[in-house]
Amino acid sequence: xxxxxxxxxxxxxxxxxxxxxxxxxxxxxxxxxxxxxxxxxxxxxxxxxxxxxxxxxxxxxxxxxxxxxxxxxxxxxxxxxxxxxxxxxxxxxxxxxxxxxxxxxxxxxxxxxxxxxxxxxxxxxxxxxxxxxxxxxxxxxxxxxxxxxxxxxxxxxxxxxxxxxxxxxxxxxxxxxxxxxxxxxxxxxxxxxxxxxxxxxxxxxxxxxxxxxxxxxxxxxxxxxxxxxxxxxxxxxxxxxxxxxxxxxxxxxxxxxxxxxxxxxxxxxxxxxxxxxxxxxxxxxxxxxxxxxxxxxxxxxxxxxxxxxxxxxxxxxxxxxxxxxxxxxxxxxxxxxxxxxxxxxxxxxxxxxxxxxxxxxxxxxxxxxxxxxxxxxxxxxxxxxxxxxxxxxxxxxxxxxxxxxxxxxxxxxxxxxxxxxxxxxxxxxxxxxxxxxxxxxxxxxxxxxxxxxxxxxxxxxxxxxxxxxxxxxxxxxxxxxxxxxxxxxxxxxxxx
Amino acid sequence: xxxxxxxxxxxxxxxxxxxxxxxxxxxxxxxxxxxxxxxxxxxxxxxxxxxxxxxxxxxxxxxxxxxxxxxxxxxxxxxxxxxxxxxxxxxxxxxxxxxxxxxxxxxxxxxxxxxxxxxxxxxxxxxxxxxxxxxxxxxxxxxxxxxxxxxxxxxxxxxxxxxxxxxxxxxxxxxxxxxxxxxxxxxxxxxxxxxxxxxxxxxxxxxxxxxxxxxxxxxxxxxxxxxxxxxxxxxxxxxxxxxxxxxxxxxxxxxxxxxxxxxxxxxxxxxxxxxxxxxxxxxxxxxxxxxxxxxxxxxxxxxxxxxxxxxxxxxxxxxxxxxxxxxxxxxxxxxxxxxxxxxxxxxxxxxxxxxxxxxxxxxxxxxxxxxxxxxxxxxxxxxxxxxxxxxxxxxxxxxxxxxxxxxxxxxxxxxxxxxxxxxxxxxxxxxxxxxxxxxxxxxxxxxxxxxxxxxxxxxxxxxxxxxxxxxxxxxxxxxxxxxxxxxxxxxxxxxx
Numbered sequence: 001x002x003x004x005x006x007x008x009x010x011x012x013x014x015x016x017x018x019x020x021x022x023x024x025x026x027x028x029x030x031x032x033x034x035x036x037x038x039x040x041x042x043x044x045x046x047x048x049x050x051x052x053x054x055x056x057x058x059x060x061x062x063x064x065x066x067x068x069x070x071x072x073x074x075x076x077x078x079x080x081x082x083x084x085x086x087x088x089x090x091x092x093x094x095x096x097x098x099x100x101x102x103x104x105x106x107x108x109x110x111x112x113x114x115x116x117x118x119x120x121x122x123x124x125x126x127x128x129x130x131x132x133x134x135x136x137x138x139x140x141x142x143x144x145x146x147x148x149x150x151x152x153x154x155x156x157x158x159x160x161x162x163x164x165x166x167x168x169x170x171x172x173x174x175x176x177x178x179x180x181x182x183x184x185x186x187x188x189x190x191x192x193x194x195x196x197x198x199x200x201x202x203x204x205x206x207x208x209x210x211x212x213x214x215x216x217x218x219x220x221x222x223x224x225x226x227x228x229x230x231x232x233x234x235x236x237x238x239x240x241x242x243x244x245x246x247x248x249x250x251x252x253x254x255x256x257x258x259x260x261x262x263x264x265x266x267x268x269x270x271x272x273x274x275x276x277x278x279x280x281x282x283x284x285x286x287x288x289x290x291x292x293x294x295x296x297x298x299x300x301x302x303x304x305x306x307x308x309x310x311x312x313x314x315x316x317x318x319x320x321x322x323x324x325x326x327x328x329x330x331x332x333x334x335x336x337x338x339x340x341x342x343x344x345x346x347x348x349x350x351x352x353x354x355x356x357x358x359x360x361x362x363x364x365x366x367x368x369x370x371x372x373x374x375x376x377x378x379x380x381x382x383x384x385x386x387x388x389x390x391x392x393x394x395x396x397x398x399x400x401x402x403x404x405x406x407x408x409x410x411x412x413x414x415x416x417x418x419x420x421x422x423x424x425x426x427x428x429x430x431x432x433x434x435x436x437x438x439x440x441x442x443x444x445x446x447x448x449x450x451x452x453x454x455x456x457x458x459x460x461x462x463x464x465x466x467x468x469x470x471x472x473x474x475x476x477x478x479x480x481x482x483x484x485x486x487x488x489x490x491x492x493x494x495x496x
Numbered sequence: 497x498x499x500x501x502x503x504x505x506x507x508x509x510x511x512x513x514x515x516x517x518x519x520x521x522x523x524x525x526x527x528x529x530x531x532x533x534x535x536x537x538x539x540x541x542x543x544x545x546x547x548x549x550x551x552x553x554x555x556x557x558x559x560x561x562x563x564x565x566x567x568x569x570x571x572x573x574x575x576x577x578x579x580x581x582x583x584x585x586x587x588x589x590x591x592x593x594x595x596x597x598x599x600x601x602x603x604x605x606x607x608x609x610x611x612x613x614x615x616x617x618x619x620x621x622x623x624x625x626x627x628x629x630x631x632x633x634x635x636x637x638x639x640x641x642x643x644x645x646x647x648x649x650x651x652x653x654x655x656x657x658x659x660x661x662x663x664x665x666x667x668x669x670x671x672x673x674x675x676x677x678x679x680x681x682x683x684x685x686x687x688x689x690x691x692x693x694x695x696x697x698x699x700x701x702x703x704x705x706x707x708x709x710x711x712x713x714x715x716x717x718x719x720x721x722x723x724x725x726x727x728x729x730x731x732x733x734x735x736x737x738x739x740x741x742x743x744x745x746x747x748x749x750x751x752x753x754x755x756x757x758x759x760x761x762x763x764x765x766x767x768x769x770x771x772x773x774x775x776x777x778x779x780x781x782x783x784x785x786x787x788x789x790x791x792x793x794x795x796x797x798x799x800x801x802x803x804x805x806x807x808x809x810x811x812x813x814x815x816x817x818x819x820x821x822x823x824x825x826x827x828x829x830x831x832x833x834x835x836x837x838x839x840x841x842x843x844x845x846x847x848x849x850x851x852x853x854x855x856x857x858x859x860x861x862x863x864x865x866x867x868x869x870x871x872x873x874x875x876x877x878x879x880x881x882x883x884x885x886x887x888x889x890x891x892x893x894x895x896x897x898x899x900x901x902x903x904x905x906x907x908x909x910x911x912x913x914x915x916x917x918x919x920x921x922x923x924x925x926x927x928x929x930x931x932x933x934x935x936x937x938x939x940x941x942x943x944x945x946x947x948x949x950x951x952x953x954x955x956x957x958x959x960x961x962x963x964x965x966x967x968x969x970x971x972x973x974x975x976x977x978x979x980x981x982x983x984x985x986x987x988x989x990x991x992x
Contacts, residue, residue: 050629054627054629054631054632057632058627058631058632058635060648061632061635061636061640061648061649061650062649062650062651063863063864063866063867063869063870064867065866065867065868066624066625066867066868066871067624067625067626067627068625068626069626070626070627070628070629070631071621071626071627071628071629072628072629073615073616073619073621073628074615076619081626084629095619095620095621095622095625095626095873096622096625096873098620098622098873098874099619099620103618103619104615104618104619105618108618109614109618111618112608112614112617112618113614118605118608118609119569119570119600120569121608121617121879122599122600122601122604122605122607122608122883123569123572123591123595123599123600124591124594124595124852125567125569125591126591126592126594128562128563129562129563129564129591129592130563130564130565130566130567130577130591131550131554131563131566131567132566132567132568132569133546133550133566133567133568133580135550135554135566136550136553136554136557139554139557140557144557152556152557153557153558154557154558155558158654158655158658159654159655159658159872159873159874160872160873161658161661161713161872162654162655162657162658162713165657165712165713165714166712166713168714169712169714169730172729172730172731173728173729173730175729176728176729177729185724185728185729189728190724190728191724193724193727193728193729193730193732194706194721194724194727195721195737196718196727196732196733196734196735196737197732197734200724200727200728200729201727201728201729201730201731201732202729202731203731204729204731205731210690215872216661216662216665216871216872217657217658217661217662217713217714217715218661218664218665218713218714218715218718219713219714219715222692222714225690225691227868228681228686228687228689228690228696229866229868229869230868230869230871231689231690231692231696231697232669232672232681232685232686232689232696232697232869233668233669233671233672233673233681233689233696233697233698233700234665234668234669234689234697235668235697235698235699235700235701235733236689236692236693236697237692237731238692238693239692241691241692352873353873356620367559368559370559370561370725371559371560371561371562372561372562372723372725372726373559373725373726373728374559375562375712375726376655376656376657376711376712377591377592377594377655377656377848377849378594378655383617387618
């Protein structure tokens with residue numbers, strides 16, 4: 001078992017980065033972590049022969065069209081993912097943004113070797129009926145210690161989709177209770193709900209945005225509008241879909257144009273709320289990501305979100321901020337919505353991925369009025385809460401939000417430089433913290449850059465039509481930024 | 497860490513059970529497991545003072561109306577659940593039927609202490625894009641080793657609801673591909689699906705049964721019809737709902753009446769399929785539980801399921817058997833549908849709970865034609881597969897399916913005796929393996945019996961309107977059956 005010291009205080013000097021030059025470290029005291037590797041190390045093209053053989057085997061069991069390669073997680077460390085062919089890559093996609101503090105972090109290994117924790121892994125409880133003794137304490141020390149402004153209630157769930165599904169249900173229940181004046185449901189409501197008919201199953205809707213991604217189960221999927229392949233052939237709900245602002249980047253250079261675009265979208269939101277109310281399908285809630293991720297890393301301004309929040313309040317809709325991808329520190333604040341600077345940013349905030357457990361916070365007003373309305377067998381997994389507590393300790397101890405802010409600035413600055421250097425290939429660099437992205441001129445070029453970079457030891461993600469997304473772990477330092485930029489620069493220099 | 501021997505070869509003699517008499521063991525060689533406890537042991541009424549204080553604390557964070565008491569999982573063993581007030585109860589509900597081989601089974605503790613497994617817990621992969629090296633092997637040794645007849649493909653998911661949601665999606669995709677002759681989707685389909693409209697999001701339906709429970713996310717919930725509280729206020733789909741046979745028990749005494757009732761329901765199924773096709777909402781799949789669990793432990797005959805399977809085939813609908821609660825050995829066979837004796841029992845079989853991971857098997861014809869159609873971040877959790885492999889080893893080594901069959905016979909026989917003894921209170925005893933149930937005369941009586949039994953150290957579950965359900969672990973022996981029946985008998989004797 002790996003228990004070497006995790007060194008988090010490496011400082012590298014950014015010396016010189018101009019056309020064609022390289023990032024180099026000049027610090028004499030390069031106390032490289034004994035825990036992490038130094039750099040990528042490539043033995044084969046990716047996927048290598050072992051991955052290809054395993055792909056064939058798994059292909060007998062599942063569709064493997066989305067599999068990049070097979071991993072050796074035992075040998076992976078920190079920011080470096082090792083594959084079964086012995087290739088070691090700098091990983092800035094981190095399992096679709098779900099590895100918070102890198103691979104095999106010693107603090108998480110310790111959770112596993114602590115005998116007091118064994119029972120939590122071995123006996124997964126039905127949390128809604130038989131919680132463990134330490135459950136309130138664990139919630140307080142983990143999820144409630146990072147609760148969004150104004151929220152003291154949290155419900156854990158197993159994954160991001162279940163979190164959003166249940167957040168939607170919470171909003172529907174709240175909305176209908178309001179509508180019926182908190183009276184008991186009528187006999188007709190009780191009877192009709194059993195056969196999927198209104199008024200028991202009312203024609204309520206959730207307003208979502210074009211380009212949004214909120215998950216793939218049927219409720220979530222009705223609010224997801226990022227790619228056709230996610231939605232094709234699946235029945236859906238007739239719910240309103242507003243345009244998400246298409247902003248120009250860098251944001252600070254297009255303030256006026258972007259404000260106009262945001263105003264246009266907000267106007268459309270209000271129109272849709274009125275229209276759907278008239279259609280008899282009132283909007284119970286509005287759901288939005290602080291940055292649209294899967295849809296192509298689309299940003300909007302704090303002013304946009306603030307006004308949207310006000311529109312929700314004005315029309316009596318709940319305001320649900322989906323932080324499944326933006327939450328957990330990757331934007332430089334723990335929650336993406338903290339950048340808006342509002343005291344009262346949301347009614348519901350859902351999470352998963354870097355939080356290791358799914359779930360959602362909600363304001364007191366939205367608490368379910370009766371048991372078994374928001375319920376399932378497991379209601380989350382306390383073993384994930386154990387890991388989360390330790391992740392939060394590491395984030396605090398190692399000041400990882402500051403690390404993210406610093407690395408994010410270096411990364412975005414580097415992307416700006418690259419797009420200046422390769423304007424025919426790259427554009428629209430954007431980001432918050434290390435939650436960064438850049439567009440290629442088309443999808444084929446994007447895909448080709450990603451494959452070439454992978455073969456040089458840099459593993460990135462894609463999103464939208466032609467976007468490269470960067471989703472490193474919170475332990476991604478400036479040193480790693482420089483590795484990333486050097487590899488990307490090499491790939492672009494070779495690109496025809 | 498507990499590592500004592502788990503003794504599984506205790507034989508007890510069933511001596512004498514008549515009115516007022518008690519089950520006693522006369523075996524001289526009572527080699528009681530060093531691992532498990534002997535019997536319940538009660539210190540307070542349940543919930544005790546410590547549970548009540550924790551309830552108050554958790555109530556600040558969540559609705560706790562469904563919480564029975566708080567547990568000390570460290571001290572729980574085998575069939576005995578210990579609460580925070582030191583009460584030790586014989587648990588025949590097992591976390592809503594999700595603890596396969598009892599609490600703190602030594603074989604599962606070993607999984608935790610094996611250093612080779614640490615990385616699997618600490619680095620949860622995005623299985624759909626970056627599976628671990630041993631993933632195909634682990635699937636083969638765990639889930640595929642117990643694959644239902646005719647199925648070689650399996651997709652893991654995080655929970656029961658996600659399993660069913662994705663199983664539904666798999667059926668919709670398969671159905672539409674069939675309809676369009678496996679051609680590429682039209683431009684119109686691609687465009688309309690992005691805005692939730694047909695033909696891209698087609699008006700397809702899933703046929704379900706009254707009394708069914710398939711989960712609580714919006715897709716699943718549209719096929720769930722067990723209790724109003726699950727469905728009230730949540731928008732739904734206009735999908736067909738067939739009557740589930742209301743059989744008389746014991747089944748063997750009402751063969752003719754039950755066959756008539758099943759024929760009536762099957763006729764209705766065909767009518768609904770035709771009607772919904774005419775409505776423009778064709779039935780892509782039929783979903784059914786081998787025994788309706790949450791809806792009140794409603795059984796149907798192998799003949800019913802066989803004919804239903806044929807109806808599905810005749811009308812071109814996929815046939816989805818939801819084994820989330822019936823799977824994992826509790827009926828005496830690994831899958832509930834094995835009791836039907838069909839070579840070709842289903843197109844899709846979903847699971848969760850006792851399997852520790854969610855997921856579903858499907859026939860080759862239903863494999864997704866493209867990547868990313870059935871997808872999410874985690875696609876299950878390999879750490880749960882580790883536990884499942886060990887559970888399957890224990891089931892084989894300890895012949896637990898035989899144990900279940902034997903205990904189940906003793907339990908059902910005991911329930912028959914009790915309902916003969918207390919005909920004004922109990923009726924309709926029924927079961928398969930240890931998946932048993934009995935009805936009280938009304939819900940208040942049922943609830944009162946359950947609370948009294950709990951205070952004597954027997955923790956049972958409820959379902960339907962007035963049913964007590966028994967869902968012990970697979971390590972529930974005849975010895976435990978006798979304890980259960982003795983306590984229940986005491987409660988009934990005291991009941992006014």
